[in-house]
Each structure stands twice: as structure tokens, then as C-alpha cells.
Amino acid sequence: MNLLKKALDYMERIIAIKKQLGVLFKHGKDELLTEYDIDVIDDILSVYDGQGKSFHYDKNNVLSQSVQETLFNEKRTIIENCLFGVDLNSKAVAICQLRLWIELLKNAYYKNEVMETLPNIDINIKSGNSLINKLNFAIGSKIGQGGVELEKNTQKLINQYKKLVAAYRGVSDKSVKAEIRKNIESIKANLHSIYNQISFSVNKNMEIVFDYGSDSSIYRDAFEWAIEFPELLDEKGVFTGFDCIIGNPPYGLLNKKQNQNTSISVAPELLDYYKTSKVYEWAKGGVLNIYRMFICRCFSLLKNDGHCCLIFPLAFMGDATNSKIRQFVMENTQVDFIEAFPERDIESKRVFKEVKMSVCILGATKRKVWIVNTFSDKFF
Known part of the structure; x- marks a missing residue:
């Protein structure tokens, strides 16, 4: 939730920057919004006139109505098109969805004496295990192997999928909303069926690229990135990746035998999956720590030149068991900065006051690096 708050803070800063650049x-x-100044003060979006008087919405005032509509729709555009989230905890998902609605409610406005309907932004925040997926991200690029007709059908489904998701956001009628949801699930099932037709593929070295056929229980909570967010699929159904990812991944050793209160327990078959998956090859080293897998996952989800910002244990910077994940970051990203927070005992120097842990924050851009990585590092 701390990172959700930070994302919303950035959203407000984007609005303020647009105003300052004269493009709001x-x-x-x-027509540009010129009657009010907009700034972010103490992490709060502040709107005020030339005399420093704060803006207050008055539905009977034409200018006030215009300002409120502008703020609402700027936030709505960012939330609908730029914020996507996944969490294994369904309660955390519900809280996140509620928090986004509250953010929009701050600038809700009346039209013809009726409050403007809040959009259904819940479709952007979903529940699932973001580390597990049955479908390879590249599976969309293999559809052509099934023939021209299959490729055309898939493209048609993708277009319908995108239109339904766009329509869902603006629907207020519960029955219509339920019908759209039903149609979306039907399309996703059809896409799974299509991918099942190209269920097994190998590369020129006869290594398995993806295998759709497994029905193992480890896929029970799998999150299919190749399907779930149609905004990230091109017209052929190929996953394009995110522009930016921010995250506060869980920290903890998986199934550690000693000090089990600091361990994260997972089913044995799930642990085997993590240990044998090529996706998480770089996360290995000593007892597997889950945050290292999230580093691998985040960069696999980014498009080339996409940006990632993560907070995780300070052990990343020097612990021997983290050598492989450090190598992965140094070779596959341009490290923009690392900020270290080694102090655990002085509350004022912690990132999160309630968390007594030494951490660091990594900011990096996804790209192959052929020269020595240089970056700024700060210690607090």
C-alpha cells in the first residue's frame, strides 16, 4: 500500500507538471486551464488561484465545474491506462481497488444534478500469483504457426477483448457489467483454447520454449500475463511489456528450516518449480529468497528501455548468496541509481518507520549493457 500511495503521488505530480508546462x-x-495554479504540497494536490485561495468545487459555477471535471478525468485517464497491479492476497486487491476509487471520488462532479458515474477501475487490479504463469510471454508470436485462419481468429478475439474491457470501465448497470464480464471470460477461455493448439514448442536447440499441457496444481493461482491485460497485447496478440514497474516485493527465505518465523512457506512442488524454472535461474544462491525472483520477474515484464524501481533487502549489495542476481542486474540493465538504507535502529532513518530492516532501492532501465555499469549510490 505504501507503493500504491507513491504511485498516486506521482499521478498528482504528473497533473501538476502538465499545468506547469502549459499542456493541461x-x-x-x-482550451488551457489558466485560471488556477496546481502544485503538490506535502504529497497533496493543491489547486489555488492567483491570490493563493484554495479551489473548492461549486457545481453551480461554470469555471469550478470545468476545473473539477478536468481533475477527475486527468486522474481517470492515468488510473485506467497507466496503473495495473497484481497481488496474491485478494483482500489486498480489494483494498487497492477501493483506494483508487476514493482517489477519484475526491474530484467527483455533478452533471445535470447527477453525480458522474465512477468508472469500473477494478479490472486493472487483479488477484493471482505473479511469479507463476503457464503461458510463455512469447506465445502470441507463435500463433501464425497454426495457419492463417487461426491467426485471423486470434486477432479478432484480441480486438473484441480490448473493446469489451474499454466498455466495461464505463458501465454502471450491474446486469450489463456482469454480461461484459461473462464475455471477457469467454474470450479468455477461447484464447487458452487457441494456445492449446500450439501447446508445445521447441527452439532450434530442441529446448522446450513452452509447454501448455501441464495441469499441475502449481498453476492453480497462476497469473497469465500473456492474456490478463489486453492493453499490453499488440494486434496479433503478442505481449509487449510494461513501460515502468514499481514494487515492494515480499522478502523471505522459502521453506527455511531454522528461524521459521522469518521463512515463507510454500508447497514442495511450488518450491521445485521456482528452483528449476529458467526464468528464475539468476535468483539462485543459498536458500532461495523470494525477492530475488521478483527482480527477475519484473525485468521479464518490462519492454526494452522500460524502467523499474524496487525496494528490497540490503543483502543484495554485498551478500555472497546474491552474487547471481547482482550479475543479472549489472549485465541486463542500466543501473540508474541504488540508494542504501542500512540503519535499522534509528527510526527516522528507515524507509518505513514500522519496518526494522536494512534495505536498498534500485532504479534501473532494461537494456543489455556491454560496458562497465556506473551509477550513483547513496547511503542514508
Whole structure:
């Protein structure tokens, strides 16, 4: 939730920056918003006039109505098109969805004496195990192997999928909303069926690229990145990746025998999957720590030149068991910065006051690096 708050803070800063750059237009008009200044003060979006008087919404005032509509729709655009989230905990997902609605509610407005309907932004925040997926991200690029007809059908489904998701966001009628949900699930099932037709593929070295056929229980909570967010699929169904990912992954050794109160327990077959998956090859070293797998996962989800910012244990910077994941980061990303917070005992120097742990924050860009990685590092 701390990172969700930070994402919302950035959203407000984007609105303020647009105003400062002179590119913030009034909603639905070819007219710049010039009557008010916008800034972020103490992490709160502040709107005020030339005399420093704070903005207050008045539905009977034309200018006030225009400002409120602009703020609402700027936030709505960012939330609908730029914020996507996945969490294994369904309660955390529900809280996140509620928090986003509350953010929009701050700038809700009336139209013809009726409050504007809040969009269904819940479709952007989903529940699942983001570390497990049955479908390889590249599976969309293999559809052509099934023939022209299969490729056309898939493209048609993808287009329908995108239109349904867009329509879902603006629907207020519960029965219509349920029908759209039903149609979305039907399309996803059809896509799974199509991928099942190209269920097994090997590369030129006869190594398995993906195998759709397994029905193992480890896939029970699998999150299929290749399907779940149609905004990330091109017209052929190929997963394109995120522009930016921020995260606060869980920390903990998997199934550690000593000090089990600091261990994360997973089913034996799931642990075997993590240990044998090529996706997490770079996460190995000593007892497997789950945060290292999240580093691998985040960069696999990014498009080339995409940006990632993660907070995780300070052990990443020097512990011997982290040598492989450090090598992965240094060879596959341009490290923009690492900020270290080694102090555990002085509360004011912790990132999160309630968490007594030495951590670091990594900011990096996904790209192959052929020269020595240089970056700024700060210690607090």
C-alpha cells in the first residue's frame, strides 16, 4: 500500500507538471486551464488561484465545474491506462481497488444534478500469483504457426477483448457489467483454447520454449500475463511489456528450516518449480529468497528501455548468496541509481518507520549493457 500511495503521488505530480508546462487542457475543450495554479504540497494536490485561495468545487459555477471535471478525468485517464497491479492476497486487491476509487471520488462532479458515474477501475487490479504463469510471454508470436485462419481468429478475439474491457470501465448497470464480464471470460477461455493448439514448442536447440499441457496444481493461482491485460497485447496478440514497474516485493527465505518465523512457506512442488524454472535461474544462491525472483520477474515484464524501481533487502549489495542476481542486474540493465538504507535502529532513518530492516532501492532501465555499469549510490 505504501507503493500504491507513491504511485498516486506521482499521478498528482504528473497533473501538476502538465499545468506547469502549459499542456493541461480543460476537459472536453481545446482550451488551457489558466485560471488556477496546481502544485503538490506535502504529497497533496493543491489547486489555488492567483491570490493563493484554495479551489473548492461549486457545481453551480461554470469555471469550478470545468476545473473539477478536468481533475477527475486527468486522474481517470492515468488510473485506467497507466496503473495495473497484481497481488496474491485478494483482500489486498480489494483494498487497492477501493483506494483508487476514493482517489477519484475526491474530484467527483455533478452533471445535470447527477453525480458522474465512477468508472469500473477494478479490472486493472487483479488477484493471482505473479511469479507463476503457464503461458510463455512469447506465445502470441507463435500463433501464425497454426495457419492463417487461426491467426485471423486470434486477432479478432484480441480486438473484441480490448473493446469489451474499454466498455466495461464505463458501465454502471450491474446486469450489463456482469454480461461484459461473462464475455471477457469467454474470450479468455477461447484464447487458452487457441494456445492449446500450439501447446508445445521447441527452439532450434530442441529446448522446450513452452509447454501448455501441464495441469499441475502449481498453476492453480497462476497469473497469465500473456492474456490478463489486453492493453499490453499488440494486434496479433503478442505481449509487449510494461513501460515502468514499481514494487515492494515480499522478502523471505522459502521453506527455511531454522528461524521459521522469518521463512515463507510454500508447497514442495511450488518450491521445485521456482528452483528449476529458467526464468528464475539468476535468483539462485543459498536458500532461495523470494525477492530475488521478483527482480527477475519484473525485468521479464518490462519492454526494452522500460524502467523499474524496487525496494528490497540490503543483502543484495554485498551478500555472497546474491552474487547471481547482482550479475543479472549489472549485465541486463542500466543501473540508474541504488540508494542504501542500512540503519535499522534509528527510526527516522528507515524507509518505513514500522519496518526494522536494512534495505536498498534500485532504479534501473532494461537494456543489455556491454560496458562497465556506473551509477550513483547513496547511503542514508
